[in-house]
Amino acid sequence: MKFDLIVIGAGPGGIFTALEAASRGLKVAILEKNKRIGSKILVAGSGKCNLTHSGKPKEFLDKYGENGKFLKVALNKFSPDKLKDFFKEKGLPLVLVEESGKYFPNTFSSLDVVNLLNNELLKKGVKLFFNVVIENIEKNEELFFIKSKDIEFSCDKLMIATGGKSYPGTGTTGEGYIFAKKLGHKIIPPQPALAPIFIKDYKFSELSGISFPQAIISFWKKDIKIIEKKGPILFTHTNLSGPGILDNSRYVEHDTKIEINYIYEKYEYALKKFIEEVNINGKQSIKKYLSQYILPERFLKFTLQLLEVKDETKIAEISKLKREEILKYISSNKLEITKVAGFENAMVTKGGVSLEEINSKTMESKIVENLYFAGEVIDIDGDTGGYNIQGACSMGVLAGRSM
Ligand SMILES: Cc1cc2nc3c(=O)[nH]c(=O)nc-3n(C[C@H](O)[C@H](O)[C@H](O)COP(=O)(O)OP(=O)(O)OC[C@H]3O[C@@H](n4cnc5c(N)ncnc54)[C@H](O)[C@@H]3O)c2cc1C
Structure with missing residues (x-):
């Protein structure tokens, strides 16, 4: 024909x-x-x-x-x-x-x-x-x-x-x-591409369903930042997803790390603010202090538990090392990528x-x-x-x- x-x-x-x-x-x-x-x-x-x-x-x-x-x-x-x-x-x-x-x-x-x-x-x-x-x-x-x-x-x-x-x-x-x-x-x-990303020692299974509407995501190769983008991310049972992850999965190559900033504030600035606040109102609890960042309640609880800090601990009583650890976790959480999901789950x-x-x-x-x-x-x-x-x-x- x-x-x-x-x-x-x-x-x-x-x-x-x-x-x-x-x-x-x-x-x-x-x-x-x-x-x-x-x-x-x-x-x-x-x-x-x-x-x-x-x-x-x-x-x-x-x-x-x-x-x-x-x-x-x-x-x-x-x-x-x-x-x-x-x-x-x-x-x-x-x-x-x-x-x-x-x-x-x-x-x-x-x-x-x-x-x-x-x-x-x-x-x-x-x-x-x-x-x-x-x-x-x-x-x-x-x-x-x-x-x-x-x-x-x-x-x-x-x-x-x-x-x-x-x-x-x-x-x-x-x-x-x-x-x-x-x-x-x-x-x-x-x-x-447009695929979820798998993370080494993924800890967010219990937070499955939690999303961050405007996280800042950057991808790192060795110590060089390849790209930084803003976008919604989602914790699923097994991996990271949501448009911010899917859209940028094309940048993942062998040995790429992802860094997530959940609070839209740079680590150095968040640290400076924290130190100032210790002098102004050091008696407030860490939970109350972090509530300014409008993080999902379950994520906040999980982070403090993971870093072995009690919710009610007064901010003035938190050691230098610990406060740095907390603020790094929520503002520059670097995670090792193991793989991008396969063709079965990739949208393109x-x-x-x-x-x-x-x-x-x-x-x-x-x-x-x-x-x-x-x-x-x-x-x-x-x-x-x-x-x-x-x-x-x-x-x-x-x-x-x-x-
Ligand atoms: C779950 C999912 C949701 C998506 N949602 C959106 C969305 O909302 N918006 C958006 O913009 N994009 C979306 N996409 C992506 C979008 O659907 C595709 O990028 C787009 O359809 C590609 O168009 P295409 O014409 O290149 O090929 P396709 O739409 O993939 O069509 C190719 C066609 O070729 C046929 N074909 C393949 N090989 C042969 C062969 N050997 N002989 C005969 N026929 C063959 C296939 O059967 C298929 O019908 C989504 C993708 C997925 C998987």
Whole structure:
């Protein structure tokens, strides 16, 4: 079966490529290994589907780490505003959740997003092939040949939009890398990102569920601070999670340590304040003194217990060493990272098809003419907050438009 364009993978990157190319008159087919489109859209935002984020395209770029600048053209061509317009025009307006800056469909239902996109694909005449297991991809001078178990396809243009390797249960098992490599592309080793972080001798199991809305997190390699960010963190039963951790897990390498400041005040300043307070009101209890930091009660109790200080101890009676220990613990708690959670629990994949070999103005391969890439399969991963779906859609539109 011959098409102008075949898209492999029916995630946001593939779907928006197909919609855009079909509206420009191309005969398009999507090959999807699942039995429906948008398996990852369905789980996005815990089923509510956080599609994009507030802010201008320029502010978006640093949400994708060092590689963000690659997305400049794509985000300008199909900006967050254009994505919002798209859904509004189709009858599913997006609403902003003010506190987080995240946009969701007004029904807060991923299924509504998937149904809408499915209808749009059908309206545009895109042929959908489900349960397709691709066995081989080859190219001669003019055409790509895609062999599946049951059917053989050929096309003038090929889009690989197979996603990354994370959440393999949704269909993303990394075959896109194999296809790209076979066609001559370099692959930056895929790694789990937007993933919880495991800590050596993790002590916070009993504090599972406690979160800090604006902790300061820094990552250290030997004695050098690699990066410092602010963000919500969450203690889970087995690891550190929450957007502040997930968004920055991409910076974790071998031998990285994490430092957490739970009180938004530098250690030196907190120490100076403590000493002054001993002179002013040394009789107050340590528990009362620390209550100024609005720390969760259970965390405070746990910290004092861990450092063997009784809640009611007067601050004037706390030794120099002990007060330093307490303040260090809450303002610069350095922890040894053992690993980042694996692909099963990572929301996205870092690494993928090297950006050096993709034209950021068209999403076309610089190596193989008429071969395109969009979405998580390439070496781009964004923070939590709608940046990944927006990025994939923007790349898809850019590719479809330049075909
Ligand atoms: C639990 C979870 C929640 C998330 N929540 C959000 C969120 O709220 N907001 C946000 O912006 N991002 C979120 N993300 C990330 C976001 O879903 C992805 O980054 C985005 O879907 C990537 O789009 P994509 O088009 O590149 O690929 P995907 O959406 O991953 O789609 C790739 C498609 O290709 C298919 N495929 C793979 N290999 C083959 C093959 N060999 N043959 C045929 N088909 C194949 C897969 O089955 C899949 O359908 C979340 C991710 C997870 C795991």
